[in-house]
Amino acid sequence: MKGRSIILDHINGLEAAAYLVDGQLDDLLIDQPEAPRPGAIYRAICDRPIKGQGGMMLRLPEGGTAFLRAAKGLRQGQPLLVQVTGYAEGAKAVPVTDRVLFKSRYAIVTPGKPGLNISRQIVDEDIRDNLLAVAHEVHEGDHGLILRSSCEGADPAEIADDITAMLDLADAVLADATGDQPEALTEGDSPHVLAWRDWTGASEIVTEPGSFAARGVLDQIVALGQALVPLGEGQMYVEPTRALVAVDVNTGSDTSPAAALKANLAAARALPRALRLRGLGGQISVDFVSISKAHRKQVEQSLRASFKNDPVETSLVGWTPMGLFELQRKRERLPLSADLLRRL
Known part of the structure; x- marks a missing residue:
């Protein structure tokens, strides 16, 4: 199937949108009703400052809490207009900014x-x-x-x-x-609105119920539950842990002299899509196949080109003394849940 398609459907009652390029899943949005959506705006109430971090804990409606960085000149009980910037990690407070747009x-x-x-x-x-x-x-x-x-x-x-x-x-x-009370x-x-807002290129729009199954989207989502990301030239494994996302690259069965560089460049091109579809963010550590320092520069250039047009803000930190490459990625999406994948 050639061309670009935007599929608007539901998964187990959750609103979802998929972006296909030549039949391959390139982006995926699934609603997460249990968490405040990024972009939501609240009137929050300042609760208590966090000493040593320069931040402020805020009260949200229904007992929710938020954290605002660089919160200077605020007093307890003060109402403040804030916007959600991403999803909270575990039981942490929702990250917000006072720079509303x-x-x-x-x-x-x-x-x-x-x-x-x-x-x-x-x-x-x-x-x-x-x-x-x-x-x-x-x-x-x-x-x-x-x-x-x-x-x-x-x-x-x-x-x-x-x-x-x-x-x-x-x-x-x-x-x-x-006002003296927090309010949403x-x-x-929602995913359908985000698809209209951000996927602006010329595309086929499909809205019929059941389109995810008919267009093979569900099968591709199920495959995201596996750590293996086929590259064509080598292999890449993407595995989230509690502390970070670990990415391992290897050459597979290729034993040619150029195998290491080819696998690393293929992984650099595939990494943004692999992280985007799985909803992964935070600290990311990539164990590329061992290469010379001259070839490292090529891999880093390929990474920067690959992440240039990725919609999720990602900082390329660089190489560690042990030869790993580290990235920091904004948590704009929640990871695909194992429970959701089991029910597909």
């Missing part, structure tokens, strides 16, 4: 940060000028506005409607920022 398919509204910016990926000056004209027609007030790269080639009326909707949402949320102001985007 409102993101949609074409526009990002940034309250308190005035200015109008256009994605640098749009380089045509005529297109940029036209987008500026569209934005100026509907953008008023002190909110900042960023026009995303998806605006290129889009209908100006749709862009204007999107900007207006985000501005109205920002005004409504900011109007509820004060937005729920965050």
Whole structure:
């Protein structure tokens, strides 16, 4: 099956979205109703400072707790508008930021940060000028506005409607920022909305119930429960532990002189997709096949190119004295649960 497809369906009653490239699963979003969604906005109440970390514990609705880093000048009992930045690790508090933004398919509204910016990926000056004209027609007030790269080639009326909707949402949320009790102001985007918002390339859209089974998506999800990631040139094993995600690369049956470099480069290309589909984040340690320092530079360049367009923020830390390569990845998604995989 050639081309790109977006499949919108449900898995065991959970809303889910799959992005296929030439029939291969390239991205996967499954709703996690037991946890606050990243992007959800709350009016939180400052609870207690965390000495030594410069942070503040916050109270959320229904007894929930959140943690805000670099929380200076806050006092106990103070209401604060915060946005969820990722999923909590285990029983830890939900990570949040006080830099709230409102993101949609074409526009990002940034309250308190005035200015109008256009994605640098749009380089045509005529297109940029036209987008500026569209934005100026509907953008008023002190909110900042960023026009995303998806605006290129889009209908100006749709862009204007999107900007207006985000501005109205920002005004409504900011109007509820004060109060003496914690409250959920937005729920965050569901998988189907995220698919519309972020998977913006030309794609076939499939919405019929049962499409995951009919298009082979369920079989590919089941395969994600295995640690082995076939590379074609060598093998890679991705195994999450309590402390970190361990990745092991080997050459398989290839004993040629170039086998080590070929396997490592193939693993570098495949790693972002393997982590993305499994919902893995945090500290990642990769044990590449032993290679020379000159070849290490090639592998690192391949890693940087591979993660450049990955939607989850990932920092490439570098090589350790023992020859491992370390990465730090934002926990924007929860790992695929063994219980869910068993029920497929």
